[in-house]
Amino acid sequence: MENDQIQVLAERVDSAAKTVTPIEMLTATTPFDFADAYKIQRASMARRFERGEKKVGMKMGLTSIAKMEQMGVHDPIYGHLSDEMKRESGATIFMSEHCHPRVEPEIAFIMKHDLRGPTTAAECVSAIESVVGALEVIDSRYENFKFTLPDVVADNASSTRFFLGDKVIPISDIDVSNLGMVLKINGEVKETGSSAAIFEHPLKSLAKLANMLAEVGEIIHAGDIVLAGGATKAVHLADGDFAEVEIEELGSVSLFVKE
Numbered sequence: 567m568e569n570d571q572i573q574v575l576a577e578r579v580d581s582a583a584k585t586v587t588p589i590e591m592l593t594a595t596t597p598f599d600f601a602d603a604y605k606i607q608r609a610s611m612a613r614r615f616e617r618g619e620k621k622v623g624m625k626m627g628l629t630s631i632a633k634m635e636q637m638g639v640h641d642p643i644y645g646h647l648s649d650e651m652k653r654e655s656g657a658t659i660f661m662s663e664h665c666h667p668r669v670e671p672e673i674a675f676i677m678k679h680d681l682r683g684p685t686t687a688a689e690c691v692s693a694i695e696s697v698v699g700a701l702e703v704i705d706s707r708y709e710n711f712k713f714t715l716p717d718v719v720a721d722n723a724s725s726t727r728f729f730l731g732d733k734v735i736p737i738s739d740i741d742v743s744n745l746g747m748v749l750k751i752n753g754e755v756k757e758t759g760s761s762a763a764i765f766e767h768p769l770k771s772l773a774k775l776a777n778m779l780a781e782v783g784e785i786i787h788a789g790d791i792v793l794a795g796g797a798t799k800a801v802h803l804a805d806g807d808f809a810e811v812e813i814e815e816l817g818s819v820s821l822f823v824k825e
């Protein structure tokens with residue numbers, strides 16, 4: 567795909583996010599492959615960075631084996647995180663800033679050193695500083711939250727907001743392989759799961775991200791926040807909701823939703 571076309575599609579998805587207006591899938595009129603989808607993602611992030619947003623990390627998506635099997639894919643996807651998307655636990659999101667937000671429980675790694683693929687889950691550990699619990703709010707810019715995989719990649723893997731818990735645990739003090747989690751909305755249990763659902767092991771997800779980035783000559787940087795991927799299905803959010811996840815060892819992370 568020509569660069570001009572990449573820029574046109576990046577503008578379309580970026581302005582859908584900016585104006586909170588869902589759009590038709592990009593591939594409905596212009597089919598493209600994964601390589602072009604990531605170029606569109608990077609071009610749309612470049613527009614955000616030109617407006618002053620700062621990159622703070624990366625996220626993995628579709629890491630759940632069940633979800634991947636269901637969608638007939640073998641690889642997860644990744645997206646970019648900016649400071650504009652970052653919130654503290656207990657903060658509020660506004661429906662007016664989202665098309666159709668959903669929330670999912672995650673865990674996040676804070677990186678101590680650069681991490682360069684090819685690498686393995688075991689090798690990744692020494693590049694990590696600490697682990698925190700997280701909630702991610704995803705909000706597809708496509709009508710009805712429906713998309714093909716190249717579409718969702720172009721849309722920066724539906725990234726919109728993420729919330730980090732305040733319990734920061736050094737990686738040496740925690741085994742992240744099987745942390746139980748309970749997601750409640752307004753006190754009602756909506757999803758339960760384990761960090762083991764994140765690509766079988768959150769460290770495997772981190773290694774996979776480094777390996778996918780290596781294919782395009784990029785790395786995970788020291789200081790980056792990496793969201794490892796949703797541990798359960800994502801749950802719809804509506805005005806007035808209070809969402810809270812309780813994660814074994816990592817404590818709780820919460821958010822409010824207002825109009």
Ligand code: OOG
Nearest residue numbers: 627628629723724795796
């Ligand atoms: C894509 C993003 C998925 C995750 O953790 O699986 C994601 C989507 O489902 O809209 O963030």
Ligand code: MG
Nearest residue numbers: 627702795796
């Ligand atoms: Mg996610």
